[in-house]
Amino acid sequence: MTFYWWQLDVDIATHIYVKEDGPKRSLLYIETADRPGLLVEIIKIISDVNIDVESAEIDTEGLVAKDKFHVSYRDAALNSSLSQVLVNCLRYYLRRPETDIDSY
Secondary structure, three states, rough: OOOOHHHOOOOOEEEEEEOOOOOEEEEEEEEOOOOOOHHHHHHHHHOOOOOOEEEEEEEOOOEEEEEEEEEEOOOOOOOOHHHHHHHHHHHHHOOOOOOHHHHO
């Protein structure tokens, strides 16, 4: 069995919030445990909710990913309902336990 650094048994809290970033965009902030493929997973979730990513600031501090995304929906900032849908989707997918490939 191969052991990777991202499989460490470390409990890192996930923080996600959306706030206004002007009249035409919102700022999505995500802080969660870093792992391979995390950025691709986040972008897929955002895209699945039909939200556009205008720009992103990606940062990693040790085992923690701290990412900021400037997002919009139909060239406007996200309203509170859409923000809540996005946050709920991200929380659900980012908290799912990973399945080790060797377990199949």
